[in-house]
Amino acid sequence: MVQPSDAAKPGTFEAGAPRAPAQTLRRVTVALAGNPNSGKTTIFNALTGSRQHVGNYPGVTVEKKAGVRVHRGLWLDIVDLPGTYSLTAYSTDELVAREFVIDAHPDVVVDVLDASNLERSLYLGVQFMELDVPLVLVLNMSDIAAARGFVFDLEHLSALLGNVPLVPAVGNRGEGIEAILDATVAVAEAARPERHVAISYGPEIDREIEHLASLLEPDAQRLAPRRPRWVALKLLEGDRRIRERVRAACTRADDVLVSADAAIARLRTILGDDPEIVIADRRYGFISGACQETVRSTVELRHTRSDQIDAVLTHPVLGLPIFLGLVYLMFWATFRLGEYPMAAIDALFLWLGQAVGGLWPAGSDSLLRSLLVDGLIHGVGGVLVFLPNILILFLAISVLEDSGYMARAAFIVDRWMHKIGLHGKSFIPMILGFGCTVPAILATRVLESRRDRLTTMFILPLMSCSARFPIYVMFTGALFPERWRTPVVWTMYVVGAVAAIAMAKVLRSTLFRGETEPFVMELPPYRTPTVRGTLIHMWQRGWMYVRKAGTVILAVSVVMWALTAFPRPAESDAGVPDAARAAASVGGAGPPAAGRRAAALEHSVAGRVGKALEPVTRPLGFDWRINTALMGAFAAKEVFVAQMGIVLSLGEGVGAESDSLHAALQRNYSPLQALAVMVFCLLGFPCMATVAVMWRESGSWGWVVLQWVILTVMAYVATLAVYQVGSALGLGGAM
Amino acid sequence: MTYDGTDRPVAPVALDTLPDGAHARLVTVSGGPGLRSRLAAMGLRTGVAIRVVHNGGRGPFVVAAGEARIVLGRGMARKVLVVPNGSGEA
Numbered sequence: 047m048v049q050p051s052d053a054a055k056p057g058t059f060e061a062g063a064p065r066a067p068a069q070t071l072r073r074v075t076v077a078l079a080g081n082p083n084s085g086k087t088t089i090f091n092a093l094t095g096s097r098q099h100v101g102n103y104p105g106v107t108v109e110k111k112a113g114v115r116v117h118r119g120l121w122l123d124i125v126d127l128p129g130t131y132s133l134t135a136y137s138t139d140e141l142v143a144r145e146f147v148i149d150a151h152p153d154v155v156v157d158v159l160d161a162s163n164l165e166r167s168l169y170l171g172v173q174f175m176e177l178d179v180p181l182v183l184v185l186n187m188s189d190i191a192a193a194r195g196f197v198f199d200l201e202h203l204s205a206l207l208g209n210v211p212l213v214p215a216v217g218n219r220g221e222g223i224e225a226i227l228d229a230t231v232a233v234a235e236a237a238r239p240e241r242h243v244a245i246s247y248g249p250e251i252d253r254e255i256e257h258l259a260s261l262l263e264p265d266a267q268r269l270a271p272r273r274p275r276w277v278a279l280k281l282l283e284g285d286r287r288i289r290e291r292v293r294a295a296c297t298r299a300d301d302v303l304v305s306a307d308a309a310i311a312r313l314r315t316i317l318g319d320d321p322e323i324v325i326a327d328r329r330y331g332f333i334s335g336a337c338q339e340t341v342r343s344t345v346e347l348r349h350t351r352s353d354q355i356d357a358v359l360t361h362p363v364l365g366l367p368i369f370l371g372l373v374y375l376m377f378w379a380t381f382r383l384g385e386y387p388m389a390a391i392d393a394l395f396l397w398l399g400q401a402v403g404g405l406w407p408a409g410s411d412s413l414l415r416s417l418l419v420d421g422l423i424h425g426v427g428g429v430l431v432f433l434p435n436i437l438i439l440f441l442a443i444s445v446l447e448d449s450g451y452m453a454r455a456a457f458i459v460d461r462w463m464h465k466i467g468l469h470g471k472s473f474i475p476m477i478l479g480f481g482c483t484v485p486a487i488l489a490t491r492v493l494e495s496r497r498d499r500l501t502t503m504f505i506l507p508l509m510s511c512s513a514r515f516p517i518y519v520m521f522t523g524a525l526f527p528e529r530w531r532t533p534v535v536w537t538m539y540v541v542g543a544v545a546a547i548a549m550a551k552v553l554r555s556t557l558f559r560g561e562t563e564p565f566v567m568e569l570p571p572y573r574t575p576t577v578r579g580t581l582i583h584m585w586q587r588g589w590m591y592v593r594k595a596g597t598v599i600l601a602v603s604v605v606m607w608a609l610t611a612f613p614r615p616a617e618s619d620a621g622v623p624d625a626a627r628a629a630a631s632v633g634g635a636g637p638p639a640a641g642r643r644a645a646a647l648e649h650s651v652a653g654r655v656g657k658a659l660e661p662v663t664r665p666l667g668f669d670w671r672i673n674t675a676l677m678g679a680f681a682a683k684e685v686f687v688a689q690m691g692i693v694l695s696l697g698e699g700v701g702a703e704s705d706s707l708h709a710a711l712q713r714n715y716s717p718l719q720a721l722a723v724m725v726f727c728l729l730g731f732p733c734m735a736t737v738a739v740m741w742r743e744s745g746s747w748g749w750v751v752l753q754w755v756i757l758t759v760m761a762y763v764a765t766l767a768v769y770q771v772g773s774a775l776g777l778g779g780a781m
Numbered sequence: 782m783t784y785d786g787t788d789r790p791v792a793p794v795a796l797d798t799l800p801d802g803a804h805a806r807l808v809t810v811s812g813g814p815g816l817r818s819r820l821a822a823m824g825l826r827t828g829v830a831i832r833v834v835h836n837g838g839r840g841p842f843v844v845a846a847g848e849a850r851i852v853l854g855r856g857m858a859r860k861v862l863v864v865p866n867g868s869g870e871a
Contacts (some may be wrong), residue, residue: 078798131819131823132818132819132822134815134819134822136815136819137819160848162848163824163847163849165824165847166822166823166824166846166847168847169821169822169824194848250865283818316826320817322814322817322818323814323818323821325825326817326818326822326826327821327827327828330821330826341822350848352850353834353845356834356843356850358837360835360843362840399810410832415866437836453852455807456842456852456854457843460840460841460852460854461839461840461841461862464854467853470841470852494788494819510817513811543862564812564853564854564856564857564860565841565852565853565854565855565856565857566820566823566852566853566854567852568823568849568850568851569843569849569850569851569852571848571850624837631811648812
């Protein structure tokens with residue numbers, strides 16, 4: 047599970063955030079909760095502005111978003127909990143939210159209610175009240191609700207809910223944000239109010255709750271949460287996690303659990319249904335009662351605007367072509383529009399490399415120069431060049447998500463997803479996988495069934511993520527004629543998706559055999575994404591990429607540089623002249639320095655490992671240079687490009703688009719080899735960050751190793767087939 | 782499941798038999814407590830008025846419960862038992 051303490055800390059970077067809490071400011075943790083699609087994220091953005099940070103991906107994956115706001119002398123650490131409908135233990139998201147509230151003891155919980163969907167929103171809100179946490183309720187999107195004819199008596203409603211502060215707001219217009227902050231500060235500063243809105247679940251259930259609570263009372267101090275009544279209620283609901291907590295905390299746990307089981311059996315006989323269901327019904331009864339007196343609906347709109355849009359976008363015939371058109375548009379924008387800023391960034395790093403390199407005399411063998419220019423500038427630059435493409439892709443994904451269309455996409459493809467044993471919900475992570483596998487794996491948390499979830503996580507690395515894109519650009523740019531480049535890149539994306547589908551089908555009929563889980567998902571109303579919100583979401587993901595370039599890729603570039611630079615051959619080394627000649631002949635009429643560098647490279651650790659691997663990879667068409675680049679690509683696939691630049695003995699101007707790299711690739715490789723490498727990088731060896739997040743989310747190294755091995759073996763076989771068949775057909779030569 | 786959640790003696794039918802635009806009241810869901818409480822949390826609870834938004838005959842199914850639009854897999858829709866209303870009553 048997520049470590050709450052990590053999430054609550056302001057991170058190492060917050061754009062525009064105040065540096066550190068002044069000593070005088072009291073620090074308060076605020077947990078922001080609410081249903082999915084309640085507009086919680088919009089409220090979060092309005093509360094914290096750009097002062098947000100998302101957990102770090104490589105290494106520890108903390109998916110919790112947190113932000114900071116200073117208000118009325120309080121430093122508010124605001125944590126955005128996953129959107130949930132309830133606080134049961136059935137889904138990972140609900141557990142994460144619940145455990146944060148129970149274990150991290152936030153000073154205030156702010157629960158965002160969808161005003162148009164008040165009864166259902168309160169189903170979660172009431173559960174926070176029962177948990178007796180300091181609570182602020184936000185009635186969000188009150189404008190839309192008003193337009194739909196709802197009239198609220200907030201004062202009365204708040205009184206019926208035990209005087210919980212109830213603040214109306216319109217998140218996307220920033221209305222009510224000050225009021226939310228005021229209420230939050232007031233609750234944080236107030237002495238804990240004695241609220242006790244004990245919902246009556248009927249005499250039979252109430253009696254059992256009292257009884258169990260009295261058994262728990264002696265251990266109340268050691269229970270988390272210290273609310274015997276709430277724990278008793280959860281025991282009657284048959285909550286597994288709470289049973290575990292009771293077992294851990296109570297001296298007479300067995301007595302309590304036996305009593306709970308007996309109570310459940312008794313209630314089932316008396317009530318004619320599972321207590322859990324009756325409790326849910328009665329909770330709704332309490333809410334309906336409160337709403338009946340305080341919410342009036344003046345008109346009933348049969349067809350809202352969302353339904354009208356859905357009539358077109360989810361049309362049985364038109365739905366799929368529209369969806370495919372949008373996906374095409376997304377990739378078209380990513381590839382085409384990204385080209386212009388990309389050229390500028392490429393030029394910038396080229397200039398930087400030359401400027402730094404120019405500090406040494408021409409042809410210098412200085413190690414420091416080599417580290418700075420070949421290792422750092424080209425390593426990081428080769429990756430940052432793709433930032434524009436990645437930002438455009440993330441922008442498109444943010445728009446798809448924020449507008450509500452992503453859920454429709456899941457709905458549209460559900461019928462086809464069933465044929466591979468998954469359902470539409472697995473499709474959203476797959477689309478996210480085009481951006482980055484790591485958030486895609488985290489997004490599988492919405493899948494309730496573990497089998498569905500593991501299957502989806504297994505196939506996600508096959509969705510061609512943005513880190514593979516530089517590899518495609520480098521090889522197609524160098525080795526394929528202009529008119530072939532785009533189709534080849536497209537083919538890679540399609541091959542990845544097809545492989546993912548095939549693999550899901552295979553996994554569902556072997557390893558993860560079983561019934562397809564029932565499919566339930568909400569279609570959020572369409573919303574016009576706000577510019578600010580979309581940009582924040584795009585940047586959060588983009589920043590992840592930049593940070594990766596600045597940390598993991600930087601570090602790996604240095605390590606790879608060292609592996610390719612050491613040990614250095616002595617001038618008298620007998621091997622050098624041969625290798626130099628060989629390299630010089632491969633490199634054509636290159637300068638003698640290039641030949642010397644190639645020889646040094648072969649002598650280095652990376653060169654030797656690459657060489658040692660050649661027998662394994664030769665049938666795939668890989669030489670030792672590609673092997674060394676693949677080693678770097680395990681850390682992050684983007685590294686492959688930079689590493690190819692280094693191992694092709696190019697001092698300057700190594701970017702995926704650079705002419706010198708293209709020329710060197712053309713001299714050394716055939717288009718068929720390029721294709722083989724692309725296929726291998728697409729299908730094989732998930733990167734380090736994927737391995738880390740897969741481990742955290744699957745909870746076992748077994749799955750990680752299995753996934754890694756299956757994918758890599760599959761990649762090997764596929765690449766072998768491509769290269770061998772291609773060679774047999776005589777495609778090995780130049781085009 | 783044969784009991785009726787309303788006071789009218791009408792036999793409940795599976796949700797997926799209703800056409801687009803039909804109004805109904807939810808009686809029960811035949812499924813484990815986990816599934817049922819999850820649906821309840823999403824607003825598909827006993828007694829709630831629902832409307833069929835999309836029943837394409839195959840593929841997933843969309844119902845409206847209040848202002849929420851909820852997609853149910855076909856198998857799911859078969860497990861939701863409802864009593865149809867005359868139109869306009871919901």
